[in-house]
Amino acid sequence: MIRDTENIQKNTLKDNFSSISISIQSSKKKFLTYGEQDKFAYLLIKAIATLVIILLLGMILMLVNAAMPAIKEFGISYALTDNWNPVEDEFGALPFIFGTLITSALAILIAAPISIAVALFINEILPTKIAKTISLFVEMIAAIPSIVFGLWGIFYLGPFVKDILTPFLKDNFGYLPFFQGASFGIGILTAAIILAIMITPTITSICREVLKTVPKIQKEAALALGATRFEMIKIALLKPSFSGLMGGVVLGLGRALGETMAVAMVIGNSPTITASLFSPAATMASVIANEYAEADSDLHLSALCYIGLLLFLITFIINGLARAIVWKKQRSGRSRS
Amino acid sequence: MNYLTWRKFKNIFFHSMLYISSLIVLLPLFLIISYVFKMGASSLNLDFFTALPKPVGEVGGGMRHAILGTLYLVAIGSLISIPTGLLCGIYLSEFGKGKTAALLRFSIDMLTGVPSIIIGIFSYILIVVPFKSFSAIAGGVALSIIILPIVCRSTEEILKLIPNHIREAGLALGLPRWRVILNIVVRGNLSSLITGVMLAISRAAGETAPLLFTAFGNMYLSYRIDEPMASLPVQIYQYAISPFDDWRRQAWAGAFVLIILVLGINLIARLLVKIGSLRNLISRGSK
Numbered sequence: 001m002i003r004d005t006e007n008i009q010k011n012t013l014k015d016n017f018s019s020i021s022i023s024i025q026s027s028k029k030k031f032l033t034y035g036e037q038d039k040f041a042y043l044l045i046k047a048i049a050t051l052v053i054i055l056l057l058g059m060i061l062m063l064v065n066a067a068m069p070a071i072k073e074f075g076i077s078y079a080l081t082d083n084w085n086p087v088e089d090e091f092g093a094l095p096f097i098f099g100t101l102i103t104s105a106l107a108i109l110i111a112a113p114i115s116i117a118v119a120l121f122i123n124e125i126l127p128t129k130i131a132k133t134i135s136l137f138v139e140m141i142a143a144i145p146s147i148v149f150g151l152w153g154i155f156y157l158g159p160f161v162k163d164i165l166t167p168f169l170k171d172n173f174g175y176l177p178f179f180q181g182a183s184f185g186i187g188i189l190t191a192a193i194i195l196a197i198m199i200t201p202t203i204t205s206i207c208r209e210v211l212k213t214v215p216k217i218q219k220e221a222a223l224a225l226g227a228t229r230f231e232m233i234k235i236a237l238l239k240p241s242f243s244g245l246m247g248g249v250v251l252g253l254g255r256a257l258g259e260t261m262a263v264a265m266v267i268g269n270s271p272t273i274t275a276s277l278f279s280p281a282a283t284m285a286s287v288i289a290n291e292y293a294e295a296d297s298d299l300h301l302s303a304l305c306y307i308g309l310l311l312f313l314i315t316f317i318i319n320g321l322a323r324a325i326v327w328k329k330q331r332s333g334r335s336r337s
Numbered sequence: 338m339n340y341l342t343w344r345k346f347k348n349i350f351f352h353s354m355l356y357i358s359s360l361i362v363l364l365p366l367f368l369i370i371s372y373v374f375k376m377g378a379s380s381l382n383l384d385f386f387t388a389l390p391k392p393v394g395e396v397g398g399g400m401r402h403a404i405l406g407t408l409y410l411v412a413i414g415s416l417i418s419i420p421t422g423l424l425c426g427i428y429l430s431e432f433g434k435g436k437t438a439a440l441l442r443f444s445i446d447m448l449t450g451v452p453s454i455i456i457g458i459f460s461y462i463l464i465v466v467p468f469k470s471f472s473a474i475a476g477g478v479a480l481s482i483i484i485l486p487i488v489c490r491s492t493e494e495i496l497k498l499i500p501n502h503i504r505e506a507g508l509a510l511g512l513p514r515w516r517v518i519l520n521i522v523v524r525g526n527l528s529s530l531i532t533g534v535m536l537a538i539s540r541a542a543g544e545t546a547p548l549l550f551t552a553f554g555n556m557y558l559s560y561r562i563d564e565p566m567a568s569l570p571v572q573i574y575q576y577a578i579s580p581f582d583d584w585r586r587q588a589w590a591g592a593f594v595l596i597i598l599v600l601g602i603n604l605i606a607r608l609l610v611k612i613g614s615l616r617n618l619i620s621r622g623s624k
C-alpha cells in the first residue's frame with residue numbers, strides 16, 4: 001500500500017509537466033469526446049422513450065389494480081347484468097355497454113358513407129386550391145372542443161331533434177320499434193348525431209391517406225377503357241382500397257367509443273336499455289364522467305374503474321385493429337407505386 | 338333509356354351525391370360556430386374577463402378564474418410533455434430502429450387512442466388519491482398525457498421529411514450527431530415543429546373530461562398547484578347543466594371565448610407553416 005502511494009506520488013510529480021502541456025492543448029476540447037457525447041445523448045433519449053412505454057404499462061396496471069375489488073366482487077358477469085344502484089352497492093355494466101355500442105354504431109352508420117364521399121370529393125373532384133380550403137374546414141370540425149359540441153347539442157340540436165326530426169321519423173317509420181315513444185330531445189339519437197359530426201374528420205383524413213396510395217396509372221387505365229368517372233372511382237379506387245377505408249371507419253369507431261363530454265351532455269344519463277332511439281341512455285364514458293367525482297363508497301369507485309378498464313380494452317382492440325389494417329394498406333400501396 | 342345514357346345518369350347522380358355529402362359535413366360546422374357567436378357575443382362583456390363569479394341569484398360576474406386556470410393547467414401540461422414529446426419524436430425519426438422504437442411507436446399510437454376520460458382516471462389514481470385532494474398538478478399531468486402523443490407523432494412525421502443529405506452535410510463538417518440533430522435538423526424546421534406543438538396545445542385547452550375529477554373546478558381564483566383549479570371547459574359544463582339562466586348565458590360566453598382560443602391557435606399554427614414554406618420558397622428562389 002505504502003509503496004503504491006509513493007509510486008503514485010512519484011508518477012504524479014513526473015507527469016506534472018506533461019499533464020500541464022496536455023491540458024493546455026486540450027483546453028479547447030470538451031471533457032467528453034464526440035463519441036461519448038453522442039452515446040450520452042442517445043442513452044438520455046432512449047431513457048425517456050422507455051419512460052413513455054412504462055407510462056402506458058403503468059396506466060394499464062393501475063387501472064386493473066383500481067378495478068380489482070369490483071372484479072373480485074362481480075367477476076365477468078359484471079358486463080352482463082343490468083342493475084345499477086349505487087345506493088345499494090349493486091353494479092352491472094350492461095346498460096352502459098349497450099349505450100356505448102348503440103350510439104357508436106349509429107354514428108358510424110351516419111358518418112361512414114358521408115366521410116368516404118367527402119374524401120373522394122376532396123381528392124378526386126375538386127381542384128387543388130378549393131380542396132385545400134374544404135379540407136381545412138373539415139379539420140376545423142375536429143378542432144372544436146367537445147364541450148362546445150355538448151352545449152350546442154343541448155340548446156340547438158336537442159330542440160331540433162324533438163320538434164322536427166322526431167315527428168318526421170314517427171310519421172314515416174313509426175311502425176318500427178326504434179321510432180316509438182316520447183322524445184325529450186335528449187337521448188340516443190341526438191348523441192349519435194353529435195358523435196357522427198365529431199368523427200367525420202377522423203374518417204375523412206384517414207380515407208384520403210388511403211386513397212392517395214392508389215397509383216395514378218390505375219385510374220388512368222380505367223378512364224382510358226372508357227369508364228365514366230363514377231365507374232373509374234368504383235373499379236379503380238374503391239375496390240382495391242376497400243380494406244383501408246374500412247380501417248379508417250374502424251378508427252372512427254374507436255373515437256366514437258371514447259368520446260365523453262358531448263355525449264354525457266346530450267344522452268340523458270339513465271341506465272336503461274330500450275329499443276326506442278328517442279329514450280335517454282348512458283354510455284360507459286358518460287357514467288364515469290358523471291359519477292366519478294361524487295362516488296363515495298369504495299366499491300362504487302372500483303366499479304367505475306372496472307367500466308373504465310372495459311372501455312380501455314375495447315378501444316385498445318379496435319384501435320389496434322384499425323392501425324393494423326391501415327398500415328398494411330399503406331405499406332403495400334407504397335411498394336406498388 | 339339506352340345503356341350509355343344510364344351510365345351517364347349514374348355518373349351525374351354520383352357527383353351530385355358527393356356535393357351534397359360535403360355540404361352535409363360542412364353545415365354543422367357553420368351552424369355551431371354561428372350559433373356560438375350569436376349566443377356568446379351578446380352575453381360577453383368586460384366583466385366576463387375581469388370578474389369572479391357571483392353567488393347564485395346575483396346577476397353578473399365573470400370567468401377570470403377559469404380563463405387563467407385553463408392557461409395555467411395547459412402551461413403545466415406543456416412543461417411536462419413538450420420536451421418529452423419532442424425527444425420521443427426525435428428518437429423515432431433519428432434512431433427509430435430496434436425493439437424500443439417499435440414498442441415506443443406502438444405505445445404512442447395506443448396513447449393517441451386512449452379515451453381522455455381514462456387518462457383522467459389514471460391521473461386521479463396517480464396523484465389525487467395519494468395527496469387526498471383534487472389539485473391543479475393532477476389536471477396538468479392529465480393534460481400532458483393528452484399532449485404527449487400528438488407532439489411526438491407530429492415531430493416524427495416532420496423530421497422524417499428532412500432529406501438525409503442534410504444530416505450527412507452536418508456530420509461531414511465534423512459535428513457530433515447530437516449537435517447535427519439539435520442545430521440543423523431541429524432548428525431548421527422549428528416552425529413546423531411549433532405547429533405540431535400548437536395543435537397539441539389547442540387540443541388540450543378544450544379538454545373537459547380528464548379535468549372533471551383531477552383539477553375539479555373552483556369558484557375562486559387560485560394559483561396553488563396543490564389545490565383545485567377552475568378551467569374554462571369544466572366551468573362551461575357546470576354552468577350549462579345548471580338551471581339558472583344567467584349561468585347558461587355565461588356558459589355561452591365561455592364557449593365563445595374557448596372556441597376563439599382553440600380555433601385561433603389552430604389557424605395561427607397552420608398559417609405559420611404556410612409562412613415558413615413561403616419563406617423557404619423565396620430564399621430558395623433568390624439563391
